[in-house]
Amino acid sequence: MPTGLRRRNPETVAELRSRIAALEVELAAAGDGAEHVSEASDAERLVRFLPEAVMVQCGGRLVFVNDATLRLLGAASVEDLIGREILDFIPAEERSDVRERTRKWRDARSGAAPLRHKSLGLDGTVVDVETTALAIDWHGQSAMLLVSRDRSERVKTETALQESEERYRGLVELLPDAVYIHNGKAITFINPSGVRMFGAETADQIVGRAPLDFSHPAERGYVVERSSEILKRNVGKESQRRRRLRLDGSEYLADVAALPLKWHGESAVLVVVQDVTEQVRAQEELRRSNAELEQFAYVASHDLQEPLRTVASYCQLLERRYKDKLDQSAMDYIGFAVAGAKRMQLLISDLLQFSRVGTRGKEFTPTDCGEVFSDAVSNLHQAIVESGAQVTCDKLPVVIGDRVQLGQLFQNLMGNAIKFRGERVPVIHVGALVEGSDVVLSVRDNGIGIDPQHRERIFQIFQRLHERDKYPGTGIGLAVCKKIVERHGGRIWVEGAPDEGSTFLFSLPIAP
Ligand code: ADP
16 A cells, blocks of 8 residues: 555645646556556555545546545546546636646646635535645646645634634723733733833834733732742632733733733733722712711711700790780691791601611611511501501512611501502512522502603602691602612612502522
């Protein structure tokens, strides 16, 4: 068996060439001058079953083809191809290239570089192929031995790879975060956002520099340790908040995530940096101004109570002492002043209650919502009896929270469900639905419902939808509920429609 004729794909052009040379010798020896090889020599049998298409063209016509050629060109039998011109199987737009290359192949007896082109089968199928050829002697005549390999799978993979690379490149180029790659010693790649974030104008100013140049000196030891762990591939990809330096030495705060990757065959670290300086500053500012506001609301409501009490009590004194000396109008005016002062007292004490959610909250402990529900039911006993309300609940979980505030939350929502019952006997149900590490609790009623357009507004302080004489209240209850839920890291919202009842839902963290 000729050494070059093993049934596997040739790895290199050189290997392919040596196989073609061996074929040339074997085919020339096997032929008897007929139009195509008909006597089955060992070499012919081998050539027939080669996975590559092997063809011999002599005098401009095909004189020999193997089985793989039939498959490649969509032919049913050898007769479909023998006698045809090779150019018949090349799409029109590539014919001049192939003709040109065939000339070169003919002139260079040692074989020329392979040509990548498309082949057009009898059934119209176009396939990507790679062809190499040699000028040979075919029974005394000069001929061309052509070997074509189907590259369509490879082309498909290469195209998919190229497209995915383009997608990732586009993503990295457009990403607002800095993305860079280093090998422990030097930065080897940085994206445009990275160039800007590092305070440079071009990537050249960054590439080649040590990654540590951009870490704060106080954190360099840790960063070195972590980079070497990542290079050894035993660190997760969680992001960390780090102090970093720009090119000019100025500092910024960033969330940094790093991953091991192979870059040009070398172990490397891919780093994604998000500048959070502004975000952290804004959060701190918000926290500070919230604390200030809370403090202000507390002091204002606390200190306003005293003078207000004085106004109210002197008005009442006036009323008592001078009722015989004053006419009815004066008495009415005093009555209005007393009612106004009382209402103001109520609003101020609500404001105080609201501000206390943030300032006077207790520590969070595991709290059984079932017990909180029972407490709320007993505190609302009077209203439940008077309205004939029917109150039920699911099995409620243990959550992590402030027991007193959760009591206030349940009581406000259940109290509202009774208060806004309309003409119906209230039917109230408290439900619980566990969602991961949170539970969504719900207080559902069959009362007057809420117009969807007011779903946000009712959670704002002192916002109400009704006249005081129809439904008493100051509009603080739901604002307090929202503040309590948010203090617990949850969210509160309402569902339902006018006349169809309301369901207030809020999420809380479950005790582990
Ligand atoms: P208040 O009860 O003092 O009016 P809230 O803040 O508790 O204040 O409620 C704000 C408004 O939301 C209420 O005035 C009412 O219009 C509406 N509301 C609250 N709970 C319900 C409910 N269960 N059904 C219908 N409307 C409600």
